[in-house]
Amino acid sequence: MPRLEKKIAIVTGGAHGIGKAIAEIFSAEGARVFIADLDETAGEETAATIRQQSGDATFIRCDVSSMIDVAAVVQSAAKKTGRIEVLCNNAAYLGQGHRAGEASDDEWEKSFRISLMGTQLFTREVLPFMQKQTSGSIINISSIQGIVGARNSAAYTSIKHALVGFTRSVAYDYGAQNIRCNAICPGAIRTRISPEIGSELHERQISKTFLGRTGEPREVATAALFLASDESSYITGAILPVDGGWTAM
Numbered sequence: 001m002p003r004l005e006k007k008i009a010i011v012t013g014g015a016h017g018i019g020k021a022i023a024e025i026f027s028a029e030g031a032r033v034f035i036a037d038l039d040e041t042a043g044e045e046t047a048a049t050i051r052q053q054s055g056d057a058t059f060i061r062c063d064v065s066s067m068i069d070v071a072a073v074v075q076s077a078a079k080k081t082g083r084i085e086v087l088c089n090n091a092a093y094l095g096q097g098h099r100a101g102e103a104s105d106d107e108w109e110k111s112f113r114i115s116l117m118g119t120q121l122f123t124r125e126v127l128p129f130m131q132k133q134t135s136g137s138i139i140n141i142s143s144i145q146g147i148v149g150a151r152n153s154a155a156y157t158s159i160k161h162a163l164v165g166f167t168r169s170v171a172y173d174y175g176a177q178n179i180r181c182n183a184i185c186p187g188a189i190r191t192r193i194s195p196e197i198g199s200e201l202h203e204r205q206i207s208k209t210f211l212g213r214t215g216e217p218r219e220v221a222t223a224a225l226f227l228a229s230d231e232s233s234y235i236t237g238a239i240l241p242v243d244g245g246w247t248a249m
């Protein structure tokens with residue numbers, strides 16, 4: 001039986017990259033997937049491709065920092081069955097590289113509103129459904145920068161660390177209701193934001209891993225699938241690096 005058979009799953013930032021791979025694998029495992037993203041063209045395209053492969057996917061334009069948008073996505077997702085089994089908070093503000101000395105208030109504000117508050121808003125909206133059904137899996141996409149430091153990324157690194165704390169906090173508060181909350185911390189994964197292959201930064205990324213290569217979005221998606229499925233039924237509050245060994249070095 002597919003691992004997410006008929007489960008309702010919301011994936012934020014599912015139009016591109018890691019979120020897209022997560023939406024695809026959730027759908028391939030039987031979930032009805034709702035993709036919430038700012039990018040309408042790419043989001044519609046991702047949902048259409050999934051449907052062409054006999055999956056069940058709906059795109060809804062959404063800015064995760066807007067309470068109105070978030071509520072609309074959750075209401076649509078719950079409309080048919082009154083249930084929401086899986087939430088994957090993947091959308092983030094990636095921003096410009098900066099040290100604390102140069103980070104503008106605007107950079108901090110966007111990092112906070114999109115990456116952290118977007119996760120909080122979606123979590124708050126789905127919790128009543130998960131509490132009612134006494135089950136649910138929330139997966140937050142943090143980063144290795146939620147575990148270790150990195151250069152030129154004061155706001156991003158701080159907010160990704162905050163997501164780790166948020167994950168543990170939700171896991172603690174809602175565990176008794178069988179609502180699990182875990183975080184994935186991807187390392188260098190090949191998406192449109194990655195440095196060019198062969199560039200100094202790409203070579204540096206490779207040198208930081210045990211496996212001697214960067215990762216693929218699907219390698220993060222398979223971890224998300226495990227955390228979304230009942231196979232991880234006794235796992236909550238976990239912070240899972242998917243980083244080729246980067247943070248173990």
Ligand SMILES: NC(=O)c1ccc[n+]([C@@H]2O[C@H](COP(=O)([O-])OP(=O)(O)OC[C@H]3O[C@@H](n4cnc5c(N)ncnc54)[C@H](O)[C@@H]3O)[C@@H](O)[C@H]2O)c1
Binds near residue numbers: 012015018143190193
């Ligand atoms: N690629 C990596 O190497 C890497 C490493 C560590 C962590 N991550 C994390 O993985 C996640 C996905 O990153 P990615 O590399 O796939 O990036 P990406 O840019 O390819 O995808 C991000 C998606 O989020 C959407 N988005 C951005 N702001 C939004 C908003 N306000 N509301 C709704 N959607 C919004 C974008 O439209 C896009 O579809 C992020 O949380 C990122 O921090 C990525």
